[in-house]
Amino acid sequence: MKKKDDLKLQVSEAILACQDKQADNVTILELEKDSGAFTDYFVMCSGTNSRQIQAIADAVDERLEALGLRVTHSEGYKQAEWVLLDYVDFVVHIFSEKAREFYDLERLWKSAKRVEPAELLAKPKRASIARSTIARPATAKSAASHTDTAVRKRTRKKA
Numbered sequence: 001m002k003k004k005d006d007l008k009l010q011v012s013e014a015i016l017a018c019q020d021k022q023a024d025n026v027t028i029l030e031l032e033k034d035s036g037a038f039t040d041y042f043v044m045c046s047g048t049n050s051r052q053i054q055a056i057a058d059a060v061d062e063r064l065e066a067l068g069l070r071v072t073h074s075e076g077y078k079q080a081e082w083v084l085l086d087y088v089d090f091v092v093h094i095f096s097e098k099a100r101e102f103y104d105l106e107r108l109w110k111s112a113k114r115v116e117p118a119e120l121l122a123k124p125k126r127a128s129i130a131r132s133t134i135a136r137p138a139t140a141k142s143a144a145s146h147t148d149t150a151v152r153k154r155t156r157k158k159a
Contacts, residue, residue, distance in 0.1 A: 007089050008120050010069055011041050014092050015117045017059040018045045021052065023094070028120060029105075029112035041090035042109065046100050050080035056094045057083045 011028065018026050023045035030041055047053035054077060061071055064087065073086040081099045085092040093105065 007040060010064060010067060010087065011043060011090050012117075012120045013063050013067060014043050014060050014087075014090070015120065017063040018043070018056055018092075018094075019117070021047075021056040021059045023047060023052075023056050024097070025100075026117055027106060028115040028117060029109055030115050031109065031112045039086075039089060039091050041115075042093060042105065042112070043090060044093045044095065044100070044105060046095050046097050047080075048097065050096070053080040053083055053094050053096060057085060057092075060085055060092050060094075 015026060015028065024047070026043070026045045028041060028043055031039060045056065047056055057074075057077060061074075064071070069087060071085050072088055074084060076083045081096045082103065083092075083094040085094075095103070
């Protein structure tokens, strides 16, 4: 169970990296075990130009490397028409709009289950972010009231 959760977290981080760089049409395919697939997920997205495609690839690589996950194989970075980043359990495909339409992996792997990005986003991580966000304003508020009290005391002493 832990490996599956780790995989979902890794795929989620790849999706977030794509979204951070304004990737278009982010699609996730969960490949069936008996389909002959060599991986569990495809993360696919499009960029509008070669610079954006490279920026998306860089962002995915950096974000996953921060989790301790290194790309095992990559292709197409220099041409930036179709960049493939292979992380063994999932593969990230970053296409130009023209290449995505031409290769049409969604049609090729039509038996795969489409997964919405929101379904994969790690719930435990989101919950901890929400908790820390809730805690911060209370801490800031108490710090502000502590500062206000100190200022009032100093003002009284001067008067």
